[in-house]
Amino acid sequence: MTKETMKEQESGLLDWFSSRLNLTEIFSLLTSYGIFHAELDNRKKIREAIAEAKAQPMPSYDQWPRVLGLLAVVLLLIEIVTGALLAFYYLPTPQTARASIATILRDVDFGWFVHQIHFWGAQLLLAVSIVRVIRFLIRGVYRKPRELMWIFGVLLLLVCFHSDLTGRALQMTGTSYWSSVRALELVGSIPIYGSLMLFLLGGGETVITELTLIRFYLLHVALLPFGAITLIYLHFSGVRRLGQTESGTQAPPTRGGPVIRSHLLNQAILFTVLFGILVSLAVLAPVPLGDAADPYATVPGVGPPWYLLAPFGFLELTAGFLPTWVGGTILFLAFTAFVLLPFLPGFRGESKGWLLKFLVVAALLTVWIFLTIYGARVV
Amino acid sequence: MRQTRQGLPLAGLICALLALAAAPASAQETCGTCHPENRVSFDESIHAVESVTCSDCHGGDPVSREVEAAHSGKFRSLSNRREVPEMCGSCHSELERMRAYNLPVDQYAIYLTSQHGRAVAGGETRAAICTDCHGVHDIRRPRDPSSSANERNIPATCGQCHGDETLMQEFDLDPDVVTDYRSSIHGRLLLEEGSSAAPNCTSCHGVHGATPPGVGDVDKVCGACHEQTRKAFLAGPHYRGMIDAEIPECASCHSNHAIKRFGIERVESLCAECHGEDSDQAILGHKIHTLIEVASEAVAGAEELVHRADQAALEVEDPLSRVEEAKTYLTEALPVVHTVSQEPVEQLTRRAQSIAEEVEHELYSKLDRSVAHFGLVLFWFYLLLTIAILVILKKKLQSEAEAP
Known part of the structure; x- marks a missing residue:
């Protein structure tokens, strides 16, 4: 890796930390407590991992009953x-x-x-x-x-x-x-x-x-x-x-797209209330x-x-x-x-x-x- | 018997020494051989502890084992009740003997002046003598809780005779005094709550000189404890009036034995009982009652508010001490009622009331939550605004997702 590319990679604060800590792993703690909807690939850098997770369909366990x-x-x-x-x-x-x-x-x-x-x-x-x-x-x-x-x-x-x-x-x-x-x-x-x-x-x-x-x-x-x-x-x-499905046998229905932002907004409304x-x-x-x-x-x-x-x-x-x-x-x-x-x-x-x-x-x-x-x- | 007397001198000596070692003073006495119950009973007494012997009271020959010899000489059975007080007095009036126990020596002399003592001297042997109250052989110290002369047992001890209906009828005395006393505030304090501050029979009637206090003396007897009340009573017009009319002072309103805790509301009806419904005195009673009632309510309200403030974690030490001050004025006002005049009572109630009102005013403004409630309304306004924005964002997101 050349000196030039190193500099480029360290341009943002996030990158600075990212090259020193496994931010993805830390962020995935949120997932562990249901705040973030998808599992992250801990091996990838955080931006990449989040982008990937966003593209994934939303699993059924992020539905309403999880609110409790x-x-x-x-x-x-x-x-x-x-x-x-x-x-x-x-x-x-x-x-x-x-x-x-x-x-x-x-x-x-x-x-x-x-x-x-x-x-x-x-x-x-x-x-x-x-x-x-x-x-x-x-x-x-x-x-x-x-x-x-x-x-x-x-x-x-x-x-x-x-x-x-x-x-x-x-x-x-x-x-x-x-x-x-x-x-x-x-x-x-x-x-x-x-x-x-x-x-x-x-x-x-x-x-x-x-x-x-x-x-x-x-x-x-x-x-x-x-x-x-x-x-x-x-x-x-x-x-x-x-998964959240009650019976445990049927395949969880999935949704894709910008559901993650909707999910976060739902959470924000819930927490405000x-x-x-x-x-x-x-x-x-x-x-x-x-x-x-x-x-x-x-x-x-x-x-x-x-x-x-x-x-x-x-x-x-x-x-x-x-x-x-x-x-x-x-x-x-x-x-x-x-x-x-x-x-x-x-x-x-x-x-x-x-x-x-x-x-x-x-x-x-x-x-x-x-x-x-x-x-x-x-x- | 004879063999014992003629037994080996050495064995006799050893036995005597052993007996001497076990119970020095009274062990040689043989009275208990024939009178075991009396002996057992006597051994419980304070006299046994202090080495008083049977013969000290009964005379005779206490070491003799012959019935006749034992009861010879100056023996007295003391079955004649009239002999007993004098016999007890023979030791208990002796200053030299009693000094070490710090006991008074005038009890016998006082007893002779009492109703009991005078009756006995007059030949009425059913009147109480020393042993009726203190016990015969098992005399204990009055401070011993099992003593019949202990302050908590005195009502029962006096009640042996004074609760006996047939006996009291003969002397034209009221047999209900003991029951009345037990139901009174004094009796309940002493017998149920165990308060040693509460009076028993002897506190008012005297101990050895038991005599009912007469008109003119009742206020002195009650005033021994209820000092402030007596002071106010003497300052008012009732004292002279009652003595002149030969009405017992305190007892006319409060009764004598069945004294109940007096609510201030009784003042209303009490004045009218003697002075008539529409008399000036009845109106004064009503006024005094109202003064105290209103002040009490104000103080109670302030106290409740202090408690509320304490629960809301406000600093309450100052208001609390002021409420205590107000309560003290109220407590002072109750004895002052016995002056039966409005002015001195009003002085105290006015002070109590103004303190209570001050405290209430101060705490109300501190306890006022209206600012917090207003803040909450404002808070919800912004909260709803936030939620509205979030909902709009969500809607926008959904329409973006639906759009191709």
Whole structure:
């Protein structure tokens, strides 16, 4: 290569970087999270790779149903950014936690806004994850070859629950404190696993101490977000491999042309609306700061977080005739069965009748809702 | 028996030494051989701890194992109740003996002045003597929670007699006093909430000198705790008027044993009860009630607002302390009501109210979200504009794609 051609190639900033880094590989990360629609050839230079991808037909998995996964990605990004901003001021000890949140809300410029966006983003993320799992259940996204996608989806939901739970506890307000204690008690009801988890989370006690709080903090800011990013990456990887089609047998329909720009515009519209909803919620329905937690004064009427009300209700319902550890075991087995649904005998085979599927989903939801209502009543 | 007496001197000595080592003072006493229940009961008492022996009260020969010899000499069974106070007083009036325990020595003298003491002296043996309240053999320190003379057990102890309907009828006394007391604010504080600040029977009637306070003394008894209330009461016209009319001061409005927590709203009907519905006094009562009610509402409103501000993470330390100040004025106003004049009450309520209004005004402007709401409207305007542009771009893109 002559000196002349080297100069020509390095004319633009993009080229400058491109000759030093594998930009294509970095850019293809976007693809991994569904932002960009097509797979890129990592061996090619970025301009070339994008031009090639643009020419490719748009795969079917970029259609409308994917919006839930995309929303999860964007909400997760929002949570990470706002969470990082909050972490600049948050002090994770029982004595300082609430005061530092008060500082964020009161004294830090736009602190209240970041705090509220973080809260409402988390609630939306939870909602999106739940709707996703319900959609998977209805559309049969657990049958061969999509077993893993189901497991990733359910695990992502689990990660979201854990993030919400730890995030609540970090506030150290009366309600959040007792809500976390209830949740820890629930975890403690599961034999072996429960006592192990309790030991890992706070030295085996169902109260929030310095140790519990710092562990919750570590989970909340490092381990759980990493888990969520990994699960979403794995999920999209599966989607790219298998396509979005529900049955998994028919060939995915494809579209070509300038669909990519249309796809990006759709995303822009979606994100704008999402941003608008988040900001509106933050301004119109700000979460209150809450009273300081007092470990010696139980706040009456505080149960576990709403998504744990069903298992809580189950334990309360069976408390009369089952020892707690039996109830805990049943809960644990039921949840394990739910995660491993694709491998259960009845769900492995080919698509069942529409009505049957609907009935199964409706029955599961009914049991869940009934237990949730019961749990909320006995709190 | 005889063998024991004639036994080997050495063995006897060893036994005696062992017994001496185990329980020095009372072990030689043989009273418990025939009176085991009394012995067991006595061993629970503070007297057993302080090495008081059976013979200290009963006389006789405590080491004798012969029934007659044991009950000989200056033995007294103390079955005559009239003997008991004097017997107890023989030690408890002795300054030298009681000094080390820091116990008063005038209890017996005071007892003699009490209704109980006078009745006993007059031959009425059913009136309370020392052992009725303190226990017979198992006398404990009053601060011992299991003592019948402990402050929380006193209502029950007095109630043994004063709750006995047939007994009280004979003395023309009200048998409901104990039930009334238990239902009162004082009784509930003491018995249910365990507050040692709450009075028991003896706090008002005296301990050993138990006597009901008469007209002219009631305000002094109540005023021992309710100092500010008494001060206001003495400053007002009711004090003289009630004494002249021989109406018991505090008790006329508040009753004596069944004292309830008094809502300020009672003032309305209370004034009219004595002075008549349309009297000036009833109107004054209404005015005072209104003053306190309005100020209380203002303070409660300010407090609620402070809580809201705290939840919205506003700085509330200053408004909070001002609300506390306002509440203090309100608390001060309640005893001042006993002056039954508008001026001093109004001074306090006006202060409380103006503080509350200031705090409310200040916090309302801070809690006002209208700027944020206006911002939100503006935000949505630009957001919709952005969406519109994006939609137009998309439409354009689609028409380009459809065009050949």
